[in-house]
Amino acid sequence: MHQPSYFSGFDLLSSDIEKLLMPDAKPQFCKAxxxxxxxxxxxxxxxxxxxxVSPAISTLSNMGLSVVAPLLPGHGYRERHKQEQAFSNITPEGMLxxxxxxxxxxxxxxxxxxMFGFSMxxxxxxxxxxxxxxxxxxxxxxxxRLSRKAEILIPLLSWASFSIEAPPQEPFYLPVYEFYHSKALRTLWQLSGYARRRLSHIQCPVFAVHSHKDLMVPPIVLGMMQENIPFEIETAWFDESGHSMLLDVSGPRVSSAxxxxxxxxxxx
Structure with a gap:
């Protein structure tokens, strides 16, 4: 299986690669x-x-920190057929x-x-x-964790390779694809379970933010983190926003936190 490349924020993209990617998908590096x-x-x-994660990139940079944002494997392609092909080949190990x-x-x-990470x-x-x-x-x-429906259906259906239409529902600009791929969903589900099982090994400081209005990732995950990480973590709730909370109405406060x-x- 060919594992799609990831694109580091520390490297400049070649013109050939840049033509393949969505304009907003370019890796970023802001040096302090x-x-x-x-x-x-x-x-x-x-x-x-x-x-x-661009709002967090801007706020961190303005605060005097260097910030880098890679493009993960199998993401960011401009043309749908290329993106479907790339999604069908991503793996948990490739992402990690x-x-x-x-x-x-x-x-x-x-x-x-x-490291700051949103969702997956x-x-x-x-x-x-x-x-x-x-x-x-x-x-x-x-x-x-994923929604109850997703956690039931993904392991049942991901033996096959197919796409599911998923037009964005957010009332703001969000440059994502209008479909999910069954193989990519399985990778997300596997990454979720692996991270969950590893929580007790964490030793560095942790800060987690979430919204009770999130329909994609259930709010119970913050309690799960506190229960399994062997020290007290910092948490904050931004319930005015949904899943894409950095781009939603609470975005500036989320990025600032x-x-x-x-x-x-x-x-x-």
Whole structure:
């Protein structure tokens, strides 16, 4: 099986690759001035791209931290047929390997590495924390569980390869695909379960934000984190927003809370 490439935020895209990607899907790197010794890696969600986490990128950068946002494997392609093909080939190990590679790249230049993840990116970030690879971890709507319907249907149907129409429902601009792929959904479900089982291994500081209005990731995940992570974590609720909380009405406050967490960890 061909594993789709991930695109590091530390590398410039070639013109050929850039033509294949959605305009908002480009990896990002904002270097602090003056140079600091800390960086935060921002990891986007399932079917998303760095635009998912762009408000956090801006706020962290304005606070004086370096920020990098990779494009995860199998994401971000402009044309639907290319995106469907890429989605059908992503794997849990490929997604986690991409995160590990981005952390290794960050360690070449920074002594302190934090990670912020949204949704699936939150599950990936918590897994990286459980492996002891990062110094601080923040997550928004971390996909440690999915909706009840999804958790029943994904394992039953993902033996086949097919796409499901899923037009965006958000009342704001959200550059995501208007379909899900059965194989990609299985990867999301597997990443969710693996991150859940690894929570007790986490040792670094953790901050988690969520909304009780989220219809994609149930609010119980924050209690699950507190129950299984072996120390008290920081949490905050932003119930004016739905799942894509950084882009919703609470977005500025969500981004500010995330940036303040990393400021306390790395700049004080």
């Amino acid at each position: 001035k003056p140079n600091g010794d800390a960086v935060v890696i921002c990891v986007h969600g399932f079917t998303g791209n760095p635009y998912d 390997s991409a995160a590990r590679q981005e952390i290794a790249r960050a360690r070449e230049h920074y002594s302190k590495v934090g 990116g939150g599950a990936i970030s918590l897994t990286m924390a459980s492996e002891g690879l990062i110094d601080a971890c923040a997550v928004a709507a971390p996909a440690l 995330i940036a303040s967490f990393f400021q306390r960890q790395f700049l004080h």
